[in-house]
Amino acid sequence: MSAAGNKAGDPAYSIAIVGGGIVGAALLHELSRYRVRTVLLDKHHDVAEGITKANSGVLHAGFMVPRGSLKARLNVEGIRQYKALARDLGVPVQSCRKLVIAKDDTELPYLRRLLDQGTENRVPGLSLINHRQIRALQPAVTGKYALLSEETAVTLPYQMAIAMAENAVLNGAEVMLNAELTAIGRGASGAYLLHTADGRRVSAKLVINAAGVKADEVMGLLETPAETVYPWRGEYQLLEEASTEVVTMAVYPVPPQSGGGLGVHVTPTVNGGILLGPSAESIADPEDTANTAEVLEALRREAFELVPALAPFQTIKTYSGVRPKLFGSGSPVRFKDFYIRESGSRPGVVNLLGIESPGLTAAPAIARHVIEEFIAPQCELLPNKTWQVRRDPIPRLRHLPQEQQRRLWAQDPAYGDILCHCEQVSRAEVVQAVNNPLGAVSIHAIRKRTHATLGRCQSSFCLGPLSREILRQGYDIGAVARGLPVHPIFEGMETE
Amino acid sequence: MSPNHHHQRQLELLIVGAGAAGLAAAIRAWDHGIRSLLVVDRDPYPGGILRQCIHTGFGLEYYKEDLTGPEYLARLRAEADKRRIEVMLETTVTGLQEGPRATLISHRHGVVRVDAQAVVLATGSYERTRENLRIAGSRPAGVFTAGQAQQLINLFGYRIGKRVVVQGTGDIGLIMTRRLQLEGYEVLAVFERLRFVVGLLRNKVQCLDDFEIEPQFEHQIVEIHGASRVAGVTVAQIKGCEDEARPVAGTERLVACDTVVLSAGLLPNRELLGLAQDEPIDANLHSSLDGVFVAGNALEIHDLADGASAQGEYAADRAVDRVRGIPLQRTVESHRPGQFRSRWSVPARDVVTTGVVCIVCPRGCILTDEDIRCRRGAEFLQQERRDKHRVTTTTTWIHMNGTRVRVAARSKLPQPFAVQKQIVRQIKHGGRAAQQFEFTDVGER
Numbered sequence: 031m032s033a034a035g036n037k038a039g040d041p042a043y044s045i046a047i048v049g050g051g052i053v054g055a056a057l058l059h060e061l062s063r064y065r066v067r068t069v070l071l072d073k074h075h076d077v078a079e080g081i082t083k084a085n086s087g088v089l090h091a092g093f094m095v096p097r098g099s100l101k102a103r104l105n106v107e108g109i110r111q112y113k114a115l116a117r118d119l120g121v122p123v124q125s126c127r128k129l130v131i132a133k134d135d136t137e138l139p140y141l142r143r144l145l146d147q148g149t150e151n152r153v154p155g156l157s158l159i160n161h162r163q164i165r166a167l168q169p170a171v172t173g174k175y176a177l178l179s180e181e182t183a184v185t186l187p188y189q190m191a192i193a194m195a196e197n198a199v200l201n202g203a204e205v206m207l208n209a210e211l212t213a214i215g216r217g218a219s220g221a222y223l224l225h226t227a228d229g230r231r232v233s234a235k236l237v238i239n240a241a242g243v244k245a246d247e248v249m250g251l252l253e254t255p256a257e258t259v260y261p262w263r264g265e266y267q268l269l270e271e272a273s274t275e276v277v278t279m280a281v282y283p284v285p286p287q288s289g290g291g292l293g294v295h296v297t298p299t300v301n302g303g304i305l306l307g308p309s310a311e312s313i314a315d316p317e318d319t320a321n322t323a324e325v326l327e328a329l330r331r332e333a334f335e336l337v338p339a340l341a342p343f344q345t346i347k348t349y350s351g352v353r354p355k356l357f358g359s360g361s362p363v364r365f366k367d368f369y370i371r372e373s374g375s376r377p378g379v380v381n382l383l384g385i386e387s388p389g390l391t392a393a394p395a396i397a398r399h400v401i402e403e404f405i406a407p408q409c410e411l412l413p414n415k416t417w418q419v420r421r422d423p424i425p426r427l428r429h430l431p432q433e434q435q436r437r438l439w440a441q442d443p444a445y446g447d448i449l450c451h452c453e454q455v456s457r458a459e460v461v462q463a464v465n466n467p468l469g470a471v472s473i474h475a476i477r478k479r480t481h482a483t484l485g486r487c488q489s490s491f492c493l494g495p496l497s498r499e500i501l502r503q504g505y506d507i508g509a510v511a512r513g514l515p516v517h518p519i520f521e522g523m524e525t526e
Numbered sequence: 527m528s529p530n531h532h533h534q535r536q537l538e539l540l541i542v543g544a545g546a547a548g549l550a551a552a553i554r555a556w557d558h559g560i561r562s563l564l565v566v567d568r569d570p571y572p573g574g575i576l577r578q579c580i581h582t583g584f585g586l587e588y589y590k591e592d593l594t595g596p597e598y599l600a601r602l603r604a605e606a607d608k609r610r611i612e613v614m615l616e617t618t619v620t621g622l623q624e625g626p627r628a629t630l631i632s633h634r635h636g637v638v639r640v641d642a643q644a645v646v647l648a649t650g651s652y653e654r655t656r657e658n659l660r661i662a663g664s665r666p667a668g669v670f671t672a673g674q675a676q677q678l679i680n681l682f683g684y685r686i687g688k689r690v691v692v693q694g695t696g697d698i699g700l701i702m703t704r705r706l707q708l709e710g711y712e713v714l715a716v717f718e719r720l721r722f723v724v725g726l727l728r729n730k731v732q733c734l735d736d737f738e739i740e741p742q743f744e745h746q747i748v749e750i751h752g753a754s755r756v757a758g759v760t761v762a763q764i765k766g767c768e769d770e771a772r773p774v775a776g777t778e779r780l781v782a783c784d785t786v787v788l789s790a791g792l793l794p795n796r797e798l799l800g801l802a803q804d805e806p807i808d809a810n811l812h813s814s815l816d817g818v819f820v821a822g823n824a825l826e827i828h829d830l831a832d833g834a835s836a837q838g839e840y841a842a843d844r845a846v847d848r849v850r851g852i853p854l855q856r857t858v859e860s861h862r863p864g865q866f867r868s869r870w871s872v873p874a875r876d877v878v879t880t881g882v883v884c885i886v887c888p889r890g891c892i893l894t895d896e897d898i899r900c901r902r903g904a905e906f907l908q909q910e911r912r913d914k915h916r917v918t919t920t921t922t923w924i925h926m927n928g929t930r931v932r933v934a935a936r937s938k939l940p941q942p943f944a945v946q947k948q949i950v951r952q953i954k955h956g957g958r959a960a961q962q963f964e965f966t967d968v969g970e971r
């Protein structure tokens with residue numbers, strides 16, 4: 031068990047990170063390379079339960095963001111770093127490439143602007159292509175022109191955040207889960223004193239606020255937030271796995287004028303199945319990730335305009351994610367850069383606001399940026415000489431050649447017990463997920479680590495067997511839904 | 527256990543799925559003289575959906591008796607065991623290719639390649655999920671498909687909530703409406719998209735009428751609420767048929783509940799056929815993958831297990847011909863849906879009830895004093911008027927030689943309707959009522 035088991039008390043940390051999304055996790059991971067005591071707090075029962083688990087999962091090449099912005103620099107640096115880190119940590123990245131489609135001549139100037147912008151941002155692998163070339167690349171896609179990006183890839187954002195957090199913990203960093211920050215005070219030594227909702231306290235010299243859609247609220251615990259975070263919801267639906275046959279590249283339209291997002295696009299997923307979305311709608315509650323009937327209809331309509339051949343496929347999953355934008359729907363503003371600054375009045379507190387797209391892609395570069403700009407000047411960063419990649423990725427039985435499957439089974443016959451049928455996830459994988467270094471135990475935690483329950487049946491076959499496996503690993507029925515502390519999935523067990 | 531152990535097998539016939547269809551197919555093939563025969567199932571116990579269908583209403587055609595699912599299964603198993611048919615459990619077929627050649631994986635044998643002369647695919651069905659229906663709202667815990675709820679309650683012994691709304695009056699929805707009440711849940715409402723009860727008449731009578739539940743027709747859950755656990759649903763009246771059905775504006779209303787059970791229909795599971803799964807199955811039940819036959823719910827949804835078994839036998843007949851090299855009668859015809867439908871299965875919608883519906887058998891006669899068709903019917907009518915009695919079923923854990931075993935319990939005689947819930951509670955706590963019950967293993971430990 032990790033720091034999640036920490037009792038009340040105040041160990042002095044050099045750095046406390048608030049928020050275990052991709053940004054917090056990347057920072058924790060980078061910091062674990064140094065001999066510096068770092069802790070990450072997240073209010074959920076696991077990392078990657080916020081925006082990081084509900085987005086398009088696209089590694090953007092960097093042509094959508096204006097030259098000279100922090101977004102542009104961190105995006106272009108970030109994609110390279112992300113790909114390298116993913117390789118080291120065994121997180122899947124699939125080079126799918128991307129097409130931005132112009133339906134007609136009127137949309138062509140937009141593609142040219144993107145191409146210029148990309149060139150200015152030093153994005154490699156961009157070209158303009160015509161309808162014949164589009165056909166040759168993706169027969170199911172119609173359009174007159176397209177911007178082709180060779181660098182664009184898709185990934186599993188939540189697995190990356192998990193891999194970074196777990197590897198950091200195995201290298202000595204600490205993670206506190208179910209730790210919602212509710213107040214920040216000052217300790218005797220001048221350190222910040224972080225109070226959690228369940229009464230734990232943590233003291234740290236530096237505080238990095240990477241709380242996603244809640245980052246302005248967290249900043250508000252100390253001072254008036256520098257920016258308001260406006261939640262913009264994006265709804266998605268995932269089509270059944272067979273839809274993968276239809277398109278292999280990410281296909282985007284020319285974005286709508288509203289400024290809310292990149293437009294409903296069609297994205298292949300690492301896991302199989304085509305993702306439709308997201309919509310863009312300004313909402314009131316940053317944690318309202320509901321789906322709406324109207325948008326779910328509209329998503330299909332708009333996506334099928336781009337790729338008509340997807341229409342026959344069934345939806346197997348709906349979800350939504352919330353963008354933390356720095357402007358509202360009424361605002362004339364169409365672009366705002368990441369806000370990454372140290373507080374003027376509260377030295378040692380670094381706030382990250384508005385980490386919307388391309389925040390996933392940029393996360394490793396954001397982490398380096400925060401360390402170089404704000405942490406290194408205030409903290410001695412000696413290398414952690416024993417640092418190494420210590421985390422073994424959980425093998426994905428289904429995608430291995432038979433020879434390797436046999437080898438795994440010979441080591442552990444539990445690889446032969448399939449618990450989740452749609453995704454063919456074995457008991458061995460599930461057991462590794464349950465016993466993860468963060469101590470996050472729930473169906474959700476298993477799902478993110480193994481893909482169990484993500485298939486066509488959406489757990490209708492495997493919820494029981496998976497729950498039972500958690501019990502067999504020594505947890506109680508409440509743990510089956512650790513993420514849902516108020517109401518577990520099950521009310522309990524029959525008495526015997 | 528060396529990794530080279532049992533890498534490969536050659537068979538005449540491979541049957542995938544040991545449910546009502548697969549087991550019947552195996553028995554039939556054996557009786558035709560096929561000995562190089564293997565049945566595989568991914569579950570720890572044969573039976574498929576039969577294990578969790580602990581209510582009565584099985585086997586009237588096949589065994590001429592009113593059995594519970596587990597009892598029907600016990601019969602099939604006894605037949606298979608008598609013949610020493612090899613049933614390999616906890617073994618998943620992960621791939622099926624031309625040949626036909628199948629890839630199996632299991633704890634005991636690892637990855638095994640099987641080359642067979644013919645395959646019967648009897649892999650059952652999927653349930654339509656909330657996601658398939660694209661029901662809007664948040665995504666809290668507490669939304670279950672009906673078969674999932676049935677599995678969790680009957681096989682695993684979990685309590686899945688307290689206050690439940692049910693969507694759908696297909697048989698599984700009906701069966702679960704009754705089950706939930708017998709097991710001490712509160713069923714707040716049953717909604718049905720169509721204008722009539724979709725399931726069988728006998729299920730309507732025993733699961734709705736008995737409990738004085740009037741489904742709300744042309745109503746559908748349009749939104750689910752709640753942060754971590756379901757807090758309620760919005761239902762609305764809907765108009766229009768099938769895909770055109772839309773909620774009527776202004777009719778939305780909120781129902782507070784902590785659990786939603788969705789019975790939105792079953793879809794055949796032929797995923798192993800890969801790209802061929804959507805291609806037609808011919809009148810020989812032969813798929814477009816050469817040598818692969820399909821039967822049971824994997825082919826079409828059967829409302830009675832007897833139909834699934836009969837179709838399994840039919841597929842076995844054809845598969846045996848194939849093994850023997852007897853050319854299949856060439857056919858361009860596709861299989862006829864409903865061909866194996868039992869004459870016993872009477873949908874509720876076909877009947878306007880004016881008298882007492884007889885539930886002694888699934889035929890569902892309407893009994894009046896003038897119209898009594900058999901002796902058992904006459905007895906039933908008399909009893910029904912005096913004091914309603916029902917065969918009572920539930921599941922419980924018992925201990926056998928130090929092992930905890932999940933068993934289905936079924937009352938030997940019909941019990942007074944009014945005390946059923948108490949009886950169920952007693953059975954779960956090992957009370958005296960147990961003497962009046964028979965117990966059948968459902969294969970959970």
Ligand SMILES: Cc1cc2nc3c(=O)[nH]c(=O)nc-3n(C[C@H](O)[C@H](O)[C@H](O)COP(=O)(O)OP(=O)(O)OC[C@H]3O[C@@H](n4cnc5c(N)ncnc54)[C@H](O)[C@@H]3O)c2cc1C
Nearest residue numbers: 049051052053073080081082085088211242264389390391
């Ligand atoms: C619809 C959509 C599509 C997107 N598509 C892409 C894309 O294709 N490519 C790309 O690069 N980017 C994309 N993004 C952006 C990207 O997903 C985000 O920039 C990134 O995930 C942000 O990560 P984060 O760590 O800042 O936030 P989060 O993942 O939300 O992490 C913040 C964490 O803080 C925790 N927290 C909040 N308050 C507290 C508190 N008081 N105490 C303790 N913990 C707290 C939360 O639990 C949460 O885990 C998309 C975003 C959206 C919404």
Ligand SMILES: Cc1cc2nc3c(=O)[nH]c(=O)nc-3n(C[C@H](O)[C@H](O)[C@H](O)COP(=O)(O)OP(=O)(O)OC[C@H]3O[C@@H](n4cnc5c(N)ncnc54)[C@H](O)[C@@H]3O)c2cc1C
Nearest residue numbers: 543545546547567568574575583619649650822823830831
């Ligand atoms: C709730 C409910 C109530 C019902 N009530 C009645 C009733 O009262 N009376 C009645 O007669 N009938 C009833 N039925 C119908 C009847 O039970 C079914 O039609 C019948 O049992 C289906 O049998 P099957 O063999 O086709 O499928 P299943 O029973 O689903 O069997 C399929 C088997 O295949 C296995 N399998 C699937 N894929 C693989 C794979 N890749 N590798 C290995 N194994 C695999 C599964 O584990 C399963 O055991 C009811 C059904 C339901 C769901």
